Amino acid sequence: MPATNAKKLLVIDGALGTQMIDRGLRMGDCPDLWNLDHPDKLQEIHKNYIEAGAQVITANTFGANPIKLSDYGLQDRAEELNRAAIDIAKSVCPAGVLVAADMGPTGKFLPPVGEGSLEEFAESFEIQAEIIKKAGVDLILIETMYDLREALVCLKAAKKTGIPVYVSMTLDRKKRGFFTIMGDEATVCMKTLEENGADAAGANCTLDSAGFVELTPLLKKSLTSVPLIVQPNAGQPVIVEGRAIYEETPEHFERNMKLIIEAGADIIGSCCGSNPEFTRVNAKLAAGRS
Ligand SMILES: [Zn+2]
Known part of the structure; x- marks a missing residue:
């Protein structure tokens, strides 16, 4: 099928957590501690994604904000854990491949669901962003x-660094459309x-x-200028047996990614x-358009 336009795609790597589970990360382990304990395994995961065609690799910093780290009593080790993750990604990253720092949610909820506060979220994200x-x-x-409110305080903290910031929400299908679990509508x-x-x-x-x-298509029509x-x-x-198994094949993924x-x-x-097989599909589809 001919490309509908000639614009270039950017290919980001795939799951990090799933790859870590395959290499021994257990339920309840702190994934961020792997930056200190298993740098070799993380290097291997990054290398596999690069070999599959990723143009961006993501450092293992998803949970390395102080609030999330406090689940493991590691809130005072944000600097060491973020730095180690970024160093690991850089150590295997060839010229032409970008290194992204990952910022994920605090894991806490804002009212009315939970008792988190935007002020403490902002402080936690600012600490992580400054280290990054x-x-x-x-x-x-x-x-x-x-939660869009949490995404916005994270975006604000990240933007203070002057580094480009991409923001991705997690949305699910409801009767009336696509929403976050906190009820933020997708196009909004x-x-x-x-x-x-x-x-x-x-x-x-x-x-x-x-x-x-x-x-x-819904997301695309809501954005006027950004990718x-x-x-x-x-x-x-x-x-x-207590483990999440994902059954989509790369072939099935490819058919849908084309759409x-x-x-x-x-x-x-x-x-x-x-x-990395899914990244290989994305890289192939991207190459077909350039
Ligand atoms: Zn996921």
Whole structure:
């Protein structure tokens, strides 16, 4: 099928957590401690994604904000953990491939669901963003945000670094459309992120590629000038012996990613359950357009 336009796509790597679980990360372990304990395994994961064609690799900093780290009593070690992750990614990154620092949610909820406060969230993200700035990366990828208010304070903190910031929400299909679990509507999320200075906006996780075939046109029409990020899960998880198994094949993913690209995705990756074979699909589809 001919490309509908000649624009270039940017290919982001796939899941980090799934790859770490395959290499021994257990439920309840702190994934960020791997930056100190298993740098070799993280290097291997990054190398595999680069070899598969990723143009952006994501450092293992998703949970390395002080509030999230406090779940493991590691809130005072944010500097060491973020720096180690970024150093690991840089150590295997060839010229021409970008290193992204990942910023994920605090894991706490704002009222009325929880008792978190925007002030404490802002402080936590500012600490992490400042460390990321000092360590030096090509871009900041804010991912899997389930509350637009939290995404906005994270975006604000990240933007203070002067580094480009991409923001990706996690959205699910409801009767009336696509929403975060906190009830933020998809098109409102995109418009608000763009208005607040995100350098790219979009969605990751929760939905599989078929879900993103439906969601992508909606997100695309909400953005006026910034690129759209799309990172589907590799299917819906099936729990087998206490482990989440994702059953989507790279072939099935490829059929849907073609539709997602035609619908306007500019930056493509994959989320939970994915592996370098999914990145290889994205790289092949991107190469077919250049
Ligand atoms: Zn995910």
